[in-house]
Amino acid sequence: MTLPDAAATPSATEAAAAPVAKRVPVERTHHGDTFTDNYEWLREKDNPEVVAHLNAEQAFTDAVTAGQEQLRTDIFNEIKNRTQETDLSVPSRKDGWWYYARMVEGSAYSIQCRVKASGDGSAVEDWTPPVVEPGVDVPGEVILLDGNAEAEGQPFFSLGGAAVTRDGNLYAFAVDNAGDELFTVRIKDLRTGELLPDTIDKAFYGLAFSPDGTTLFYMVADDSWRPYQVKTHVLGTPVSEDKVLYQEDDVAMWTGFGLSADRRHLAVSIGCSEFSETRLLDFAAPEKGLQTLIPRSEHVLYDAEPFLWEGVEKVLLTHDRDAANSMISLVDAAEFAKPLADQDWTTVIAHDETVRINGATVTATHMVVSLRQDTIERVQVTPLDGLGTAAQAAGVEPVFDEELYTASMGGSEFESPVIRLVYTSDFTPPRVYDYVLPVGTAGGELLLRKETPVLGGYRSENYVATREWAVAGDGTRVPLSVLRRADLVRDGSNAGVVYGYGSYEVSMDPGFGVPRLSLLDRGVVFVIAHVRGGGEMGRHWYEDGKKLNKKNTFTDFVAATDWLAGSGWVDPARIGAMGGSAGGLLMGAVANLAPEKYAAIVAQVPFVDALTTILDPELPLSALEWEEWGNPITDPEVYKYMKGYTPYENVRPVAYPKIAAVTSFNDTRVLYVEPAKWVQELRSTSTGTEPIVLKIEMDGGHGGASGRYEGWKTRAWDYAFLADAIGATELR
Incomplete structure (x- = not known):
């Protein structure tokens, strides 16, 4: 029996009963306000009843969207047919070797390789990559790691980082087989192909060897998935004896490390979105330990690049000291021993209100x-x-x-x-x-x-990208990237999709995407809304969309939707919306603000229960979010403001459009419980009849299931859900 098209008729939801979670009222009281949460019990990940409910949700989703199966298959095949499956990255030269990754048709994961380089690297010609042709054996090629072999028999596979010793003999790599972004680190002797007995469990992102190759630096996350320890492992010694080089105890600060450009220092970076601190370990004098440059107490947001110039230790600083958009200064390393007010900094690139400095290296x-x-x-x-x-x-x-x-x-x-x-x-x-x-x-x-x-006869001239501007309610001009086929007729009959993110100063920069072509070729006008909270227009653009200005992100997106509806390109009744993670919070917010403006919304790993999460610093990454959203635990104004927009707590009795919440059971960044609760609240409150579904990958992480084919299937699912809802299923 073939189920009716889920998006085409209300009867589609009758093909299967939507799972109804039991209501277990739990009261949460802060600043004199009490909120009753009926679905908080879904957080019990090890509860068989929760797992059964989630499986029932997926079964319901499968039934409701069964009519989209052919469209999903078509989009998947279009992605596959445009992609050169047997391919490789451009080799990069390092320490006398060319490193690159190969992909083989039919294989889901890359193969990490290297081949010996010639020349001493002094001439430009020495940096011409070798010709490595897809599918052709490379003489002298060394396989560092075959991701397909590593993934065999595993429910999930992700490579979380790798490092090679300077002599090229040892290769350290980190593997995640659960999707929870906790990695097992192993070390391979590239001379013999054998694995060393050294095995580090539950490491986080970040690996680097000391110059002599005897010590491996790695990161550890705390119970809330906040990276907080930099540890050292001396090869050949028990992991239990590994020492903590640095530990960050402030739950609102993130820690990471990297090598300086000249590899003379290990730089430990501690920070949030508003200020930071860098501590350097000089490999030539490790007995001195970590040396702090500018302490966090000075509230300067900066990046530091140490280097030796004409015999003098220098530090190139990218910083926001009296410079909202950041500037660059050159400082003698000895200056950092003085109080900040007494230090001599030389301006290299001055502050400019129209130019955002993102970083510098040498x-x-x-x-x-x-x-x-x-x-x-x-x-x-x-x-x-x-x-x-x-x-x-x-x-x-x-x-x-x-x-x-x-x-x-x-x-x-x-x-x-x-x-x-x-x-x-x-x-x-x-x-x-x-x-x-x-x-x-x-x-x-x-x-x-x-x-x-790009295969399949792709021609860039068949498409057009233009910069347009929406006008927000407060008069702010919001930049839009409008993408469409060049032959599309501006007759007001086409379908449209608006995409947005708008958090953490992340910019939605122009970038090619094979999957998106499947929507454009079905006559969709695709709009990327560069809303406040992102970084497209400089630091002020970010600050105007965070904390007590966060609602600007949501109203900017609605303004972008209004621009599209009035542009003459589309039928206003055929507009869909899409966003993920913090962009999923955006989707939840605009669903509450203006449900009537959208035919469908796809919210990918959506941060829709933001207030509950941030009120609990024990939950993964919660305390780190205070610099982005404010701290509702200590600040009643922040609490009230967040409660006014957090999607789960603002679901109201209106006719919601078709909504798909897409999540993964092992996501550690946005827990599955947020969309699971949100979907229940939407279904129980909506006055409409459109289907609201939860698509959950039980073996995936924040990015969904692992492997390129599974990634294509996920994108095809999302796009098919939207295309079906907005009537854009046929190729033009």
Whole structure:
């Protein structure tokens, strides 16, 4: 028996009964306000009744969306047929080896490889990657790790990081087989192919070897999944004897580490979205321990890049001291021993209200800066000669020929005469360039190493991306990226999708996406709303969409929807919305604000029970969120403000559109319980008849199930749900 199309008729929901969770009232009282939560018991992950309920939800979802199966299959095949399945990354040179990853048709995971490099690396020609052809054996190739072999027999596989010793003999790698982002670290001897007995369990992201290769640095997360310890493991010793190099006890601070560009220091970074602290370990004098640059008590948000220049220890600082959009200063390392007010900092790039400085690093000859101007991310290079003096040369940027694009750092080696860049736009597949660092009048060339192939007859000229502007209720102009087929007729009859995120100063930059073509080829106008809370328009854009300004994120998205509805491109009754994680909170908020404006909403791993989560610092990552949303535990104004928008607590008796909440059982960032509770509340309160479903991956993490094919299936499911609801199922 074939079930009727779930989106086409109300009777689809009659094909299976929607699971109804029992109501177990639990009262939560803060600041004199009491909220009764009927579904908090669904948090009991080990409760068989909860697992049974979630399986019932998935069965209901499968029944309701059964009519979309062919559309899902079509979209999956379109993604597959456009993708060159046997492919490889552009090799990157490091310590005399070329490192790259291969993908093989029919395999879900990449194979990490390397091959010996020639030349001493002093000439640009030495940095020309070897020709490695898909499907062709490479003489001398060494397989570091075959993800397919590692994943065999496992419910989930993810590689969480890797590191190689400078002599190239040892390879450390971290594997997650549950989706909970806790990794098992193992070490492989590349000379013999054997695994060392050293095994580290429950590590977090981050691996690095000491220069002599005898010590491995790794991260550990606490019970709330907050990375808080940097530990050292001496190879050949029991893991139980590993020492804590640094421990961060402030539950609102995040910790990480990395090697300096010249690999002379280990940099431990501690911070939140508003201030930070960097501590350096000098590998030449490890007995000195970690040395703090600017203490967090100064409330400066900064990144530090230490390097040696003309015999003097220098630190390149990207910081927000008297500079909301950040600026760059050059400081002698000795200055940090003085009180901050007495330190001598030399301005390298001054603050600019129209330019957001994202970060800076160095090579042996140049400063490399990542910045954002006119919403566009770009890279700028400046010679170190004369840096911070009157003789400082002007920064130079590679020139590209598109208006809307993204150019970002793809990695660099300290002694290299080139830097690696990744370029993309909405309809230009990712290109990998090596940019020859300019010296005097020489250099500055862009050397194209690869453009990601797109099969199936793809032609970029068949599509158009334009910058448009919506106007929010307070008069703020909100940038939009509007994507469509070039042959689409502006007759007001087409379907549309609005996508947004709007948190953590994350920008939705132009970038190519094969799956999205399946929507565009069905006549969908796809709008990316660059709402406040993101970083597209500088630091103020982020600050105007966080804490007590958070509601701007939601009203900006509604304004973007109104722009699309009135643009002449679409039928206002055929608009869908999509967002994930914090963008899923956005989906929940706009569903409450303006349910009538959407035919369907897909909320991916949605943060829809934000207030409950942030009120409990014992829950994963909750305390880290205070700098983003405010602390409702101590601040009654924040509590009241959050209660006014958190989606779960603001569900109201209106006709909600079709809604799909997509989640994973092992997600540690947004727990499955949030969308599970939200769906129950929506179903019990909505006055409409449209289906509201919970799609749950029982073996997945924050990104869903693992493997590229499962990822394509997930995207196909999401897009099919939307396309079906907005009547965009047929290819044009």
